[in-house]
Amino acid sequence: MLELSLFFILALFTLGGSITMVVSFQPLFSAFGFLIAMLGLAGLFALLNNQFLALAQIMVSVGAVVILSMLTIMTVNAQVQNLPKEPHKFIWLILSSFLVAPITVLIYTQLNTLPATLKGAETITAKVIGNALFTDWVFPFEIVSILLLTAMVGAIVIGRKHLLDTKACS
Amino acid sequence: MSAHLFFLLVALLFSIGLVGVISRRNLFVVYMSVELMLSAITLLFATLSQTLNSANASVMSLLTIAIIAAEAALFLAMIIHLYRINRTLDSEQCTSLKQEAL
Amino acid sequence: MLSIIVILPFISALFLGILYLSNPTKKRYKLYTLIGSGVPTVIAFISFGLFFKLFNGAPSLHEDLFNWIAIGDFEIPVAFTLDRLSSIMLVFISGIGALIHIYATGYMRDEEGYGKFFSYFNFFMGAMFLLILANNPIMMFIGWELVGLASYLLIGFYHQDHDNITAANKAFILNRVGDFGFIMGIALLFISLEGTAFTFDAIALNIHNIDLQTLTWIGILLFIGAMGKSAQIPLYVWLPDAMAGPTPVSALIHAATMVTAGVYMVARYSFLYVEIPQVGLFIAYIGAFSALFAAIIATYQSDIKKILAYSTMSQLGYMFIAVGLGAYSSGVFHVFTHAFFKALLFMGAGAVIIALHHEQNIFKMGGLKKQLPLVYVTMFVATLAISGIAPFAGFFSKDAILASAFASEHYLIWGIGSFTAFLTAFYMFRLLFTVFIAPASSENKLHSLPKSMTWPLVVLAIGSATAGFLGRNEAYGGENWMGHFLALPDMVIHLSHKSEYLLGGLNMLLGLSGMFLAYKMFAIKSEAPQERHFFNRLVINKFYVDTLYTRIFVQPLLLLSHLIANVIDPKLFDGIITTLSQGYLLVGRQFSRLQSGKVRLYAIQILVGISLMSYYMLFKLGVLG
Numbered sequence: 001m002l003e004l005s006l007f008f009i010l011a012l013f014t015l016g017g018s019i020t021m022v023v024s025f026q027p028l029f030s031a032f033g034f035l036i037a038m039l040g041l042a043g044l045f046a047l048l049n050n051q052f053l054a055l056a057q058i059m060v061s062v063g064a065v066v067i068l069s070m071l072t073i074m075t076v077n078a079q080v081q082n083l084p085k086e087p088h089k090f091i092w093l094i095l096s097s098f099l100v101a102p103i104t105v106l107i108y109t110q111l112n113t114l115p116a117t118l119k120g121a122e123t124i125t126a127k128v129i130g131n132a133l134f135t136d137w138v139f140p141f142e143i144v145s146i147l148l149l150t151a152m153v154g155a156i157v158i159g160r161k162h163l164l165d166t167k168a169c170s
Numbered sequence: 171m172s173a174h175l176f177f178l179l180v181a182l183l184f185s186i187g188l189v190g191v192i193s194r195r196n197l198f199v200v201y202m203s204v205e206l207m208l209s210a211i212t213l214l215f216a217t218l219s220q221t222l223n224s225a226n227a228s229v230m231s232l233l234t235i236a237i238i239a240a241e242a243a244l245f246l247a248m249i250i251h252l253y254r255i256n257r258t259l260d261s262e263q264c265t266s267l268k269q270e271a272l
Numbered sequence: 273m274l275s276i277i278v279i280l281p282f283i284s285a286l287f288l289g290i291l292y293l294s295n296p297t298k299k300r301y302k303l304y305t306l307i308g309s310g311v312p313t314v315i316a317f318i319s320f321g322l323f324f325k326l327f328n329g330a331p332s333l334h335e336d337l338f339n340w341i342a343i344g345d346f347e348i349p350v351a352f353t354l355d356r357l358s359s360i361m362l363v364f365i366s367g368i369g370a371l372i373h374i375y376a377t378g379y380m381r382d383e384e385g386y387g388k389f390f391s392y393f394n395f396f397m398g399a400m401f402l403l404i405l406a407n408n409p410i411m412m413f414i415g416w417e418l419v420g421l422a423s424y425l426l427i428g429f430y431h432q433d434h435d436n437i438t439a440a441n442k443a444f445i446l447n448r449v450g451d452f453g454f455i456m457g458i459a460l461l462f463i464s465l466e467g468t469a470f471t472f473d474a475i476a477l478n479i480h481n482i483d484l485q486t487l488t489w490i491g492i493l494l495f496i497g498a499m500g501k502s503a504q505i506p507l508y509v510w511l512p513d514a515m516a517g518p519t520p521v522s523a524l525i526h527a528a529t530m531v532t533a534g535v536y537m538v539a540r541y542s543f544l545y546v547e548i549p550q551v552g553l554f555i556a557y558i559g560a561f562s563a564l565f566a567a568i569i570a571t572y573q574s575d576i577k578k579i580l581a582y583s584t585m586s587q588l589g590y591m592f593i594a595v596g597l598g599a600y601s602s603g604v605f606h607v608f609t610h611a612f613f614k615a616l617l618f619m620g621a622g623a624v625i626i627a628l629h630h631e632q633n634i635f636k637m638g639g640l641k642k643q644l645p646l647v648y649v650t651m652f653v654a655t656l657a658i659s660g661i662a663p664f665a666g667f668f669s670k671d672a673i674l675a676s677a678f679a680s681e682h683y684l685i686w687g688i689g690s691f692t693a694f695l696t697a698f699y700m701f702r703l704l705f706t707v708f709i710a711p712a713s714s715e716n717k718l719h720s721l722p723k724s725m726t727w728p729l730v731v732l733a734i735g736s737a738t739a740g741f742l743g744r745n746e747a748y749g750g751e752n753w754m755g756h757f758l759a760l761p762d763m764v765i766h767l768s769h770k771s772e773y774l775l776g777g778l779n780m781l782l783g784l785s786g787m788f789l790a791y792k793m794f795a796i797k798s799e800a801p802q803e804r805h806f807f808n809r810l811v812i813n814k815f816y817v818d819t820l821y822t823r824i825f826v827q828p829l830l831l832l833s834h835l836i837a838n839v840i841d842p843k844l845f846d847g848i849i850t851t852l853s854q855g856y857l858l859v860g861r862q863f864s865r866l867q868s869g870k871v872r873l874y875a876i877q878i879l880v881g882i883s884l885m886s887y888y889m890l891f892k893l894g895v896l897g
Contacts, residue, residue: 015186031198031202041212044216053212053228060235061238084195096189101185108178118217128228147237155243158247158248200872261870
C-alpha cells in the first residue's frame with residue numbers, strides 16, 4: 001500500500017514535470033519541469049529496488065544533463081522576441097495528442113504482454129551492476145565510452161566560432 | 171503492485187515526449203522532449219530488470235543514461251550554434267532542406 | 273551449276289560494293305571492268321552449256337540447296353529448277369546481259385561511281401536469275417523484289433539530281449503496288465492449296481483442287497504484280513521516268529530483265545491461266561490497250577530514250593496479248609526476239625547519246641549516218657526487226673502473236689495489234705530517220721566511241737536479224753522449234769497457210785507503210801512536234817495520265833499528310849501529351865510543397881502514417897481486443 005501511494009506520488013511528479021516541460025513558453029520553465037520529471041524518475045528507480053540506477057539518474061540526468069541545459073539556457077539568454085512565437089501552440093498540442101494517442105495505446109497494450117510480476121527480491125546494487133557490466137557487457141560499455149568521447153569532440157567542434165561562416169540555416 | 175502501472179507510465183512519458191517533439195518549435199523544448207523519450211526507455215528497462223529479476227536490463231538502462239548524456243552534449247552545442255547564426259530558437263527557421271521552386 | 277549462276281553475281285556485287293566503299297574516289301577501272309563484266313560473261317557461257325544440255329533432250333535440272341523454312345510437313349526449300357521455259361529465259365538474259373555489261377564498260381567509263389554501278393548491275397543480274405530459276409513462288413517473289421530494289425538503285429544512279437530520285441521513287445512505289453497484288457496472289461494460292469508442297473511442279477499437279485472463283489482471283493492478283501513489273505496500264509507510268517538511269521540500265525531493264533519478268537511469271541503460271549481463260553482475255557485486252565496507248569504516245573515524243581521506253585511498253589503489250597490468249601510460247605518467243613532488238617536499240621541510242629555529249633532530243637540530232645555508220649546500220653536492223661519487217665526477228669514473233677489473236681477470233685485485239693504494228697513502224701522509223709538521215713540542225717563535234725560500245729551492237733544486230741528463225745512456224749518453212757521446245761500449254765491455232773500468208777503480208781504492208789510515212793514526214797526535214805490541236809496536245813502530254821495520277825493519288829495523300837503533320841499530330845497527339853505532362857507538373861508542384869525544409873513537418877508526416885497504421889492495428893487487427 002505504501003509502495004502504491006509512493007508510486008502515484010512519484011508518477012504524478014514525473015507526469016506533471018513532463019507536461020510542464022512540453023507546455024511552457026519559457027525554456028527555463030521547461031527545464032524546471034524536466035528537472036522535476038527526472039527527479040521523479042530517480043524516485044521510481046528507487047521504488048523498483050534499483051539503488052544504483054536511482055543514484056546514477058540523480059547524478060547524470062539531474063546533476064549533469066538538466067543543470068547543463070539550464071546553464072545553456074541562461075548562457076543563450078534568449079529574449080522574448082527571440083523565442084519562437086507559437087500562436088497555435090495548444091491547437092498543435094491537441095492535434096498531435098490525437099495523432100500520438102493510438103501509438104500510446106499500442107505501446108501500452110504491447111508492453112502488457114510482457115511478464116508483469118515485480119519480483120523485487122534482490123536490490124540491484126553497484127556490485128551487481130558492476131559484475132554484469134564488466135563480464136557480459138564489457139564490449140557495449142567500451143562502445144558507449146567511445147560514444148561519449150566522440151560526442152565530446154563533436155560538441156567542441158560544433159561550438160567553435162569559425163563554423164559561423166557556414167550557413168546551416170537560412 | 172504490478173508492473174502494469176509502470177508500463178502505463180512509460181507509455182505516457184514516451185507519448186508526452188513525442189507530442190513535445192512534433193508540436194513545439196522551441197529548440198530547447200524539442201531537445202528536452204527527446205531526452206524525456208529516452209528516459210522513458212530507461213524506466214522501461216529498470217522495470218523489466220525487476221520483472222525478469224535480471225541485472226542485464228539495469229545495465230542497458232545505465233548505458234541508455236550514458237547515451238542521454240552524450241546526446242545532451244551534442245544537442246546543446248547545436249542549439250548554441252544555431253542561436254548564434256539565427257538569433258532565434260525557432261526550429262521553423264531552418265529550411266535549407268527545402269526544395270527550390272521549379 | 274544452277275546455284276552458281278544465282279550466287280556468283282551476288283558475290284561479285286558484294287565484292288565490288290565493298291571494294292568501291294573502301295575507297296570511292298579511287299579509279300580501279302581495270303579491276304572493276306574485269307570483275308563486273310567478267311562474271312556475267314562467265315555466267316553466260318555456263319548458261320549456254322546448261323541450255324545445250326536441255327537442248328539435247330535432258331529433262332529439267334533441279335538443284336536443292338537447303339530447306340529455308342520448315343513448318344511441320346510443310347517446307348520451302350531454297351531450290352532451283354531449270355526447265356525449258358527458264359532455260360530460254362536464262363540463255364538470252366545472261367547472253368544479252370553480258371553484252372550490256374561489256375557495253376556499259378564503255379558507256380560508263382568516265383563516270384564517277386563506276387564500281388558502284390557494276391555492283392548494282394551484277395546485283396540486278398543475280399536477282400533476275402533468282403527470279404527465273406526459282407522453283408517455288410516464294411523464291412520467285414524474293415527475286416521479284418530484289419529486281420525491284422536493283423532497278424530502284426540503278427534508276428536513281430545519278431542521285432545528285434533530284435528528278436532522278438523522284439523517278440526512282442516512282443518506279444519503286446508503283447512496283448510496290450503491283451507487288452502487293454503479287455504477294456496477295458501468292459498468299460491466296462498458298463491458302464487454297466491447303467499446305468500441299470509449294471513448288472511450281474506440285475502446284476501444277478494440285479491446281480485442280482482449287483475452285484474456279486478462287487483461281488480467278490489468284491490469276492487477277494498475280495497479274496496485278498505483272499502489271500507493275502511489266503509496265504502495263506494502269507501501272508506503267510514509272511517506265512518512261514525510269515529513263516533517268518544510265519542508258520545501259522535502260523537497256524538491261526527493258527530488254528532482258530525486269531519488264532520481261534511479268535511475262536515470264538504469267539508463262540510460268542500458264543498451268544493456272546489455262547484454267548481461267550476469262551482472266552486471260554482480260555490480260556490480253558490490257559496488253560492490247562497498253563500496246564496501242566504506248567504507241568500513240570511514242571509517236572509524239574522527242575526524247576530518244578522515252579520513245580524507246582514507250583516502244584518497250586507497247587511490245588510488252590504484245591507479249592501480254594499472247595500470254596493472255598493462251599499462246600504462251602508465242603509470248604515467250606516475242607520476249608526472246610524483243611530482247612535482242614530492244615537491247616540493240618537502247619545501246620545504239622546510248623552510243624548516239626555518248627557521241628553527242630549526252631544530248632537526248634532527237635530533233636537536235638540529225639545526219640549522223642555518215643559519222644556513225646556502224647551505229648546506223650545496226651540500229652536500222654533493229655528498227656526493221658521491231659517494225660516486223662521480214663525476215664528480221666520481230667516479224668516472226670509479232671506475226672505469231674497476231675495470228676493467234678486472229679485465230680482465237682478476238683478481232684478487236686487483232687485489229688488493235690495490227691494498227692499498233694503500223695504505229696510501231698512509224699515511230700521507230702521516225703526516230704531512225706530523224707537521228708540519222710534528216711539534215712543536222714547544228715554541227716556537233718562527236719565524241720569517239722570505244723570498241724566495247726560498238727561490237728556488242730554487231731553481235732546483237734546479227735541476233736536481231738536471225739533470232740526469229742528459231743520460231744518460224746510451218747507456213748514459213750520452219751517447224752516452230754521454239755514452241756515445241758517450250759512445251760507450254762498453248763492454245764491450238766487452226767489457220768490455213770494461206771491465211772497465215774495473208775496475215776503476214778498485211779503485217780509487212782503495215783510495217784512498210786509506217787516506214788514510208790515516216791520517211792515522207794521526217795527524212796527530208798524533221799520538226800519537233802508542236803502543240804497545235806487538241807489530240808496533238810493530248811498525246812504530247814501523254815494523255816495527262818501522270819497529271820491524273822498526281823491529282824487522284826498524290827495530292828490527296830499530300831493533303832492528308834499535311835493535315836496530319838500540321839494539325840492532327842501537333843494539336844491532337846502533342847496536345848494530349850503536353851496537357852498530360854503539364855498536369856503532372858502541376859500536381860508535382862503541389863506535392864513539392866510538402867518538402868518545406870521544416871524537419872518538424874517531416875516528422876509529422878511520418879507520424880501521421882504511423883498513427884494511421886496504429887489505428888488500423890488497434891481496430892482492424894484486434895490488438896486492442
